[in-house]
Amino acid sequence: MTIVAVENLCKSYKSLTAVDDFSFAADKGEIVAIVGPDGAGKTSLFRTICGLIQFDAGDVTISGYDVSTRFDRIKPLLGYMPQTFSLYPDLSVEENLRFYAGLFGLTGSQFDHKKGPLYEFSGLGPFYDRRAGDLSGGMKQKLALSCALIHDPKVLILDEPTTGVDPLSRRQFWQILKQLQKQGATLIVSTPYMDEVALADRAIFMHQGKKLAEGPPDRLTERYRGKVYRVKVEPSTERVGQIMDIGNVDVRRFGAALHVYTSASTVDDRLIGQLAEIGIEPDRIEPIKAGLEDVFIQLMGN
Amino acid sequence: MVSHPVTIEGLTKKFGSFTAVDKISLEVNKGEIFGFLGANGAGKTTAIRMLCGLLLPTSGSGAVNGYDIYSENEKIKLSIGYMSQKFSLYGDLTGRENLKFYGAVYSLPDKELKERTEEVIDALELKSFIDRPAGSLPVGWRQRLALSAAILHRPAILFLDEPTGGVDPVFRRKFWEILYDLADQGTTLFVTTHYMDEAEFCRRISIMHRGRIIEIGSPQEVVARHHQRDLQETFITLISGRDADG
Numbered sequence: 429m430t431i432v433a434v435e436n437l438c439k440s441y442k443s444l445t446a447v448d449d450f451s452f453a454a455d456k457g458e459i460v461a462i463v464g465p466d467g468a469g470k471t472s473l474f475r476t477i478c479g480l481i482q483f484d485a486g487d488v489t490i491s492g493y494d495v496s497t498r499f500d501r502i503k504p505l506l507g508y509m510p511q512t513f514s515l516y517p518d519l520s521v522e523e524n525l526r527f528y529a530g531l532f533g534l535t536g537s538q539f540d541h542k543k544g545p546l547y548e549f550s551g552l553g554p555f556y557d558r559r560a561g562d563l564s565g566g567m568k569q570k571l572a573l574s575c576a577l578i579h580d581p582k583v584l585i586l587d588e589p590t591t592g593v594d595p596l597s598r599r600q601f602w603q604i605l606k607q608l609q610k611q612g613a614t615l616i617v618s619t620p621y622m623d624e625v626a627l628a629d630r631a632i633f634m635h636q637g638k639k640l641a642e643g644p645p646d647r648l649t650e651r652y653r654g655k656v657y658r659v660k661v662e663p664s665t666e667r668v669g670q671i672m673d674i675g676n677v678d679v680r681r682f683g684a685a686l687h688v689y690t691s692a693s694t695v696d697d698r699l700i701g702q703l704a705e706i707g708i709e710p711d712r713i714e715p716i717k718a719g720l721e722d723v724f725i726q727l728m729g730n
Numbered sequence: 731m732v733s734h735p736v737t738i739e740g741l742t743k744k745f746g747s748f749t750a751v752d753k754i755s756l757e758v759n760k761g762e763i764f765g766f767l768g769a770n771g772a773g774k775t776t777a778i779r780m781l782c783g784l785l786l787p788t789s790g791s792g793a794v795n796g797y798d799i800y801s802e803n804e805k806i807k808l809s810i811g812y813m814s815q816k817f818s819l820y821g822d823l824t825g826r827e828n829l830k831f832y833g834a835v836y837s838l839p840d841k842e843l844k845e846r847t848e849e850v851i852d853a854l855e856l857k858s859f860i861d862r863p864a865g866s867l868p869v870g871w872r873q874r875l876a877l878s879a880a881i882l883h884r885p886a887i888l889f890l891d892e893p894t895g896g897v898d899p900v901f902r903r904k905f906w907e908i909l910y911d912l913a914d915q916g917t918t919l920f921v922t923t924h925y926m927d928e929a930e931f932c933r934r935i936s937i938m939h940r941g942r943i944i945e946i947g948s949p950q951e952v953v954a955r956h957h958q959r960d961l962q963e964t965f966i967t968l969i970s971g972r973d974a975d976g
Contacts, residue, residue, distance in 0.1 A: 465898035466868045565770035592815070592895045594769040594924050595962055596969045620898060621925070623962060665914045680903065681910045683930050683949055721899045721927075728900055 429456045431583055431614045432477065437486035439472050439637075446472040447483070448637030454583075454614050459605065461625045461645075462618040463724060464634035470618045471511060473634075474585050477616070478508045490583055504532075507581030509572050511588045517561025521552055521571055524560050525578060532579035539578075546574045549604055566597025573604065584608065586617040590624065602627055622720040633724055640727045645720060652718035652726060653692040659703070660685045660712045674702045688713075689722070733760050735887040735918040736781060738792035738799075743776050743785065750776040752941035753790065758934075760886075763909065763919045765929045765949075768938030769969050774922050777938070778889055781920070783807045795886050808836065811885035813876050815895035821865025825856060825875045828864055829882060836883035843882075850878040854908055870901030877908065887918040894923065906931055926962040935961075939969055 432454040439447040447469045454460045464470050475481045477488055479499045488495040490502045515524050525546065529539040547553035550570040555563065560571060569589055576584065586605075590598045602624060605615055617628065625631045626645045633640040633648075641648060661667055663681040671679045671688060677699070678689040690699060700710050736758035743751040751773045758764045768774045779785040781794055783803030792799040795809040819828045826847065833843035851860055854874050859867055864875055873893060880888060890909075894902045906928065913919055921932065929935050930949045937945040937952070945952055945968060949961050958964040 465900055466870060466896075468898075588896075592892065592924065594969075595926055595965045596769055598924075599966050620896070622899070623926075663910065665911060681907070681931070683932065721903075725900055725903060 430454070431456050431458075431491055432616065433487070433489045434473070434477065435487040437473070437476060437483055437488060439469075439476060439481070439483045445637050447476065449486075450634075450637060450639060451486075452632055452639065452642070454616055456614055457609055457612050458630065459609055459615045459617065459628045461628035461631045462616065462634055463620075463622075463625055463631060463720075464618075464640075465728070467636075468634045469637040470634055471587055472637075474508070474587050474616070474618070478506060478585055479503075480508075504579060505582045507576035507579070507584045509576045509584070509586045509589050511591070514572055515560040515568065515575065518559060520557045520559055521563070522556045524571060524575060528575040528578045534578065542578060542580075546577060549607060550574050551600070564597075566593045566600070569593055569597070569601060570604070573601070577608075582613060584613055584615045584617075586615065588618050588620065590619060590621065598624065622724075625720055631720070633727060635728055641723070648723055649718055649720055652723045654690045654694060654718075654726075655696060656716050656718045656722060657688045657690070657699075658682070658685050658714045658716045659688055659708060660714070661708055670706050671703070674699065674706075687716070732793075732796040732886075734758060735760055735795050736764075736792075736920065738781070739790060741777070741780060741790035741792050741799075742788050743773075743780060744788045749941050751780070751787075754938070754941075754943045756936065756943065756946070758887075758918060758920060760918055761913055761916045762934060763913050763921065763932045765932030765935035766920060766922045766938070767929055767935055767965065768922075772938040773941040774938055775891065778891055778920070778922070781806075782810055782812055782889055808883075809885060809887075811880035811883070811888040813873075813880040813888070813890050813893055815892040817872060818876050819864040819872065819879065822863060824862060825860040825864055825867075825878075828875065828879055832879040832882050838883060846882050846884075850882060853911070854878045870897045870905070873897055873901070873905065874908070877905070881912065881917070885917070887920060888912065890919060890921045892922055892924065894925065894928065902928070926960070926965060929961050929965075937965060937968060939972055944968060944972070 430453045435451050437447050437450045450473065462470050476483050479495045479502060491505055493501040495502060525543055526539060552570060563571060590601055609615060619625060628645060631645045631648055632642045641651060663686050668679045671677060676691055676694050680687045700713060703713060704710065734757045736756060739755050740753045741751060742753050754777060766774055780787050780799060783806035786800060794806045797805045829847050851857055854877060856875060856878060859871050864872060894905055909919055923929060932949060934948050935952060936943045953961055953964050956964045956967060958967060
């Protein structure tokens, strides 16, 4: 069942086109990850879905209600976590939650009923009286998420919720998202971390307001045209130059080794021979799987 | 030129009863890319501030570029480069004007400043946006500009505190190519990041938890030691095994 439907959306700011004839849909209980470089239009897209900005053309509906005309019906369904820290740093954890509860019209007893489960899954219970400004990065993000969840929204729009957060806190954050998904929520998340994209049901690559690619993350990695090799040699500038000189390859330094990217037209046996000619024996060369980031960069380059 | 631009022994910093950095010891080799990892709040920033001569330790010893971290911190400040995730440039000034400003901070003679400005514009490919106000640039470009300002005075060691936070994958890739070139020319790089794929670009890494260094070695060694699939899993296993305090 489609919950969020965006059709042929266009949004411009003066001469800048932020979202360019963009369409996508999210089903009930689905996590959709949106990935794109700075200025790809992700935040404009999210603000449009949340009814925060007017758009130029297209249709946006949530649970069948039109964002432009029936936002009163959409507001109770929707939770939005913007990219920038949206909490009051001088208020405590609980005061922030209470403030958001007030915004959504929860009564005192409704709030008391609601805060328990929120504390439980966020792990924020022991910190209920700590100032939000004194929380660690990961905990701030969990509090911001809890605030967005105060009215039990069915659709969650999360704009880079884990940027600047350490790997363990990011893992915990995604465990919460997965739990919400199990309870039937639909989540649309943007992130610069490809390991998070891999946890989504579907990924959409966005660039210059348009859709570059869309699909389940493990299917997207199959779109890489060419191959990737890990070459175990000293990753010096000189080595990079030597391999680049072979032509039709891209080289990237990767810790104590090099990654060599070939295009679809490369004959791999010949490449192995050419590498041997510059002193790189075949036993130092190992084919590896292209990652989501490799596919993304290749698609952006076209 | 010293062979170990960073040597610290038992370095400790206390704020009242709170121990932010707890007896850390470390040697970083010249020309090495060293990844200084840890969870939010583990004490990384406090440690870096001591290494940069901005904060005096409570106890322990150490030297950066051969200068003592207690008595020669002014010399340390002039001999290092520092760049953080936070935007450190003047938004109303153009890139070129920002570089001129940083040149003055480091007392570069006019002639040298001109030469170096052209060199960094070339090396970091800044030409297309160097004359635009820094505040108007996308994050990835700003970070490249901030890096150029940090290396203008040819520091022997560069401290990078989450330099790629909020930067998209294409820019991150470009940024790391530049870092590898710098390391290749002998600059030592001391980097913090929350991207574990970037941590794998480092020659050696350390993982900090609650003020202590709990693991150190090449990314491959560290992963193998804990029998994990990759650095991300190793990091999560190591930290979550020690506490569950979000």
